[in-house]
Amino acid sequence: MRRVDLRKSKDLFFDLKMIIEKAYNGEVLVVLFEIGDFSNVEKSFAFVKEQNCELLNSLKFNQADWTIVLKKVGECN
Numbered sequence: 001m002r003r004v005d006l007r008k009s010k011d012l013f014f015d016l017k018m019i020i021e022k023a024y025n026g027e028v029l030v031v032l033f034e035i036g037d038f039s040n041v042e043k044s045f046a047f048v049k050e051q052n053c054e055l056l057n058s059l060k061f062n063q064a065d066w067t068i069v070l071k072k073v074g075e076c077n
Contacts (some may be wrong), residue, residue, distance in 0.1 A: 007065060012040055013047055020051045023072045028056065032044040035066045044068055 002023070009015045012033055023029060035041060041058070044066075048055045052074035061067045 001026040001030065004032070006031060009033065011015075016047065017051060020036045020053060020070075025072055025074065028069065029069045031070065032061060032065055033066050033068075035060075042076055045069050046048070050060060 004019050004021075006012055016031060016033075019031070021028065033040065033044075045055060045058070047066055048068065048070050051072075053070045053072050055068060055070055057067075057069040059067055
């Protein structure tokens with residue numbers, strides 16, 4: 001299991017894709033990112049699935065941040 005802090009990311013989904021590509025199959029990632037206008041939270045669910053990962057959990061970390069827990073189950077698209 002690896003924790004990834006993307007709160008300061010300029011391009012959340014690009015950076016998340018790079019992290020997922022480097023992860024090994026079966027690895028669990030705990031990803032922390034800024035909520036913003038909440039649209040990134042909703043987009044992250046579909047994005048995780050598109051990257052051949054399983055969303056294990058999603059929760060509000062604090063007032064400004066969100067956490068998703070995912071498991072890589074195949075090669076990224």
